[in-house]
Amino acid sequence: MIKKVEIYKQDKWNMLFAEVHGSTIIVREISDQWGEDNFEFKSRPELMHWAEHHFSEERFKGTEEERQQILARFREV
Secondary structure (H helix, E strand, C coil), rough: CCCEEEEEECCCCCEEEEECCCCCCEEEECCCCEEEEEEECCHHHHHHHHHHHCCCCCCCCCCCCHHHHHHHHHHHC
């Protein structure tokens, strides 16, 4: 069984979601600028380490509240 979690969706071209395939987690990031990127993680701690770096305060271009909501959704995976 595959569990799919939407992390964010701005429109039909900019979104990020995670799929849990047993013990593997696949994150798909779709962007109108970069196309689709896939990231594969073997554990939740590995996923959270990536998410906290990818959505760090220095790199994130939204508000702190938006950033915290995204990280909270990753914790739900």
